[in-house]
Amino acid sequence: MTDGRKTWTPEEISLVVSLRNQGHGWRAIARHIGRSDVMCRYQYERHTGEPVKATPRQQAEPVTPRVSDIRAERAPDSPPLPVGHPIVMRALWSGITQRVYCEPKN
Template sequence: MTDGRKTWTPEEISLVVNLRNQGHGWRAIARHLGRSDTMCRFQYERSAGKPVKASTQQQAEPVTPKVSDIRAERAPDSQPLPVGHPIVMRGLWQGMERGPIYAGQ
């Protein structure tokens, strides 16, 4: 995701501050600059002089994406996977191995 750059140019820092002040998220800013979201937040804190509290979602290690988020990233003209596709079959088998889910559990 990052190219291993260590130095930040003043233009990059001002862009981080401007984009964040406009309400953009850390991931979007990081993708735009080709940096990590943690380093973008760190540079914002250094330049703005105020710490930014990380949300509970950022602190959690593994974040499972929601179905709505996955669908939003797909192309509008994409088609569902065909029956028998390896990814579909793997999901089917994993669901069968877990067994039925009851409301009482």
């Protein structure tokens, strides 16, 4: 964990650069030095002058399509979705919660 140090020593910066050039990950480097992985990346970029590109593992997960997008892709004469399908279950639970929480009580 970090101990709140503000300044970086030249030895720490050179260690970050050498470990990264050897192929070590940012978390491993940060644990070894005792700093955060974000600050290690920042110091590496600052020292080498080259921006760090995201690896495929760091990129965001694909976004789940919205229900409206799925409806637009279906043919008008296609059969209905089977019971237990995630979209059907989501619609069912949505209807139940709206009825339970939104209906006025008599």
